Amino acid sequence: MREKLLGSIEAGGTKFVVAVADFDFNVKEITQFSTTTPEETLENVINFFKQFELASIGIGSFGPVDVNIESKTYGHVLNTPKANWSGFDFLGTLKRTFDIPMYFTTDVNASAYGEYIKGSARNANSVVYFTLGTGVGGGALQDGQFISGIAHAEMGHATVIAHPEDTYDGGCPFHSNHCFEGLAAGPTLEGRTGIKGEKLPRDHKVFDYISYYAGQIAFNTFVNMAPEKIVFGGSVLQESDMPKVRAYFKQFNNGYVATPDLEELIVRPSIENNGSATIGNFGLAVRALKE
Amino acid sequence: MREKLLGSIEAGGTKFVVAVADFDFNVKEITQFSTTTPEETLENVINFFKQFELASIGIGSFGPVDVNIESKTYGHVLNTPKANWSGFDFLGTLKRTFDIPMYFTTDVNASAYGEYIKGSARNANSVVYFTLGTGVGGGALQDGQFISGIAHAEMGHATVIAHPEDTYDGGCPFHSNHCFEGLAAGPTLEGRTGIKGEKLPRDHKVFDYISYYAGQIAFNTFVNMAPEKIVFGGSVLQESDMPKVRAYFKQFNNGYVATPDLEELIVRPSIENNGSATIGNFGLAVRALKE
Numbered sequence A, B: 001m002r003e004k005l006l007g008s009i010e011a012g013g014t015k016f017v018v019a020v021a022d023f024d025f026n027v028k029e030i031t032q033f034s035t036t037t038p039e040e041t042l043e044n045v046i047n048f049f050k051q052f053e054l055a056s057i058g059i060g061s062f063g064p065v066d067v068n069i070e071s072k073t074y075g076h077v078l079n080t081p082k083a084n085w086s087g088f089d090f091l092g093t094l095k096r097t098f099d100i101p102m103y104f105t106t107d108v109n110a111s112a113y114g115e116y117i118k119g120s121a122r123n124a125n126s127v128v129y130f131t132l133g134t135g136v137g138g139g140a141l142q143d144g145q146f147i148s149g150i151a152h153a154e155m156g157h158a159t160v161i162a163h164p165e166d167t168y169d170g171g172c173p174f175h176s177n178h179c180f181e182g183l184a185a186g187p188t189l190e191g192r193t194g195i196k197g198e199k200l201p202r203d204h205k206v207f208d209y210i211s212y213y214a215g216q217i218a219f220n221t222f223v224n225m226a227p228e229k230i231v232f233g234g235s236v237l238q239e240s241d242m243p244k245v246r247a248y249f250k251q252f253n254n255g256y257v258a259t260p261d262l263e264e265l266i267v268r269p270s271i272e273n274n275g276s277a278t279i280g281n282f283g284l285a286v287r288a289l290k291e
Helices: A038-049 A090-097 A108-119 A179-183 A187-193 A206-225 A239-254 A276-288 B038-049 B090-097 B107-118 B182-186 B189-191 B205-227 B239-253 B276-291
Strands: A007-013 A017-021 A027-034 A054-061 A104-105 A126-132 A136-142 A229-233 B005-011 B016-021 B027-034 B054-061 B102-108 B127-130 B134-141 B229-234
Touching: A007 A276, A017 A038, A017 A276, A017 B005, A027 A038, A038 A090, A038 B027, A054 A108, A054 A276, A090 A104, A104 A108, A104 A136, A104 A276, A108 A136, A108 A276, A108 B016, A126 A179, A126 A206, A136 A179, A136 A206, A136 B229, A187 A206, A187 B038, A187 B054, A206 A229, A206 A239, A206 B038, A206 B205, A229 B027, B005 B107, B005 B276, B016 B038, B016 B276, B027 B038, B038 B090, B054 B090, B054 B107, B054 B276, B090 B102, B102 B107, B102 B134, B102 B276, B107 B127, B107 B134, B107 B229, B107 B276, B127 B205, B134 B182, B134 B205, B182 B189, B182 B205, B189 B205, B205 B229
Parallel strands: A007 A054, A054 A104, A126 A229, B005 B054, B054 B102, B127 B229
Antiparallel strands: A007 A017, A017 A027, A126 A136, B005 B016, B016 B027, B127 B134
16 A cells, blocks of 8 residues: 655646655645646646555645635635636545545645744744745634634735835835735835846845835734744845845834844744645644544 | 622723622622822722632732733833832732632723623624723734734734824824824823813814824734624723724725625624623623633
């Protein structure tokens, strides 16, 4: 008999990454494909997993998705601007082929969980993980539970005070220059400068602006939830920007609330090759077996 | 043998309210006195409780306090501008007289717990409770657990975008006009108008400003934690202001995130006579017996 494996689906708006691993999270096979229609994309997912004998699957999906296990539309994609995906029964489609336990959450919650069990927050009881990429999102865990009342978090859309010199009118179609994503997502770099983000020098003032928003959000996160770790993933900010983020946290706090050493509190992910979500999905697949 | 009673200490910066109740939370006796030195104040607390046979005590204290049960200074008051109280061993002082289980948390967490078990959020699995009074604070619960990583929340100090017409330079000594408390606490009413808050007509534009901040914070709370209920306690906002708060929530959301009916989501406390914290303390006293 073959050893049963854990499955991971990192479902992004532009690409899907699917992988299988053993129970020590050693990746046995990993592949990716473009996100097209839900039917075609899920067919690719199913054909990949059919090659293996799976114990369970962890799924981290782009959102919004229904993560409320008691809801009639649990596991569905909710209203999304992404063509054809609104209302798609993501989890149900998988369940029709694979009658095994599955854990369904957001992509950023999966990343948060990965960093919580194996990454920068592996020795912490609480973490909030943000990703700054094409979009901005966040996920929080305390004592192993996601902080998520009746829906998943949408932390990228919290309001931020604008940097005094930042006149950009914002990249969020809903919140223009009022929200974190509208001012700090990757496309805002080119939106402000006309130059692609990856071609901008790291000392360009736009990275100072982004650090200002990240530092502000980190401060708000600390006064709201006081996590032991605040992790900034994604490609917009890099390790070399973290000192600026910490400096702005300190400026916003202004000596009010006692914190751990900010070099310990505010960190980058430590799982390599952008693998936080995949590792998190494997961990959530293990949880699905137990719950 | 006398029936054992539950004790409640609502420890405010200006007054203490102490009470005892039976296990159905029927108050048997309640009294209050001014907050003076820690020694004198706790002597009053102890003399009150010595009249009864207590099973356990729930304590909701002004902050900052150390609520981390694994910390060496658990149960102490942390650095506070309030004279003589910094570093005071609040819980230890009580424990030296009463060798019974105690639950120690913030005043606003106690109020959140009261509304969670017996008030506006009694049928909800998650709640965030804000109080707008002399100061502004917030406490959150999900599945019965406080959201509190390595410290208690300080939600009153999260940043807010200023109302476009509100030129007040803020009442928070640490964050001037950058934080919720600095723009929405009771003293800001007189700070803006020169007229005591309770004498201002409810249609004065300052209440529109405060509602703007409350609506913004409620929106941020929803995208961060998605609680089933967001309760606004304290005397600064009243029931008649809630429609404005909901309208600003809607403005900040701008159709992005799906929410329950805002009349169900954003509410006032339902425990009468300002008793949320006392009821919460009794509930926490019961928890202390079980934990």
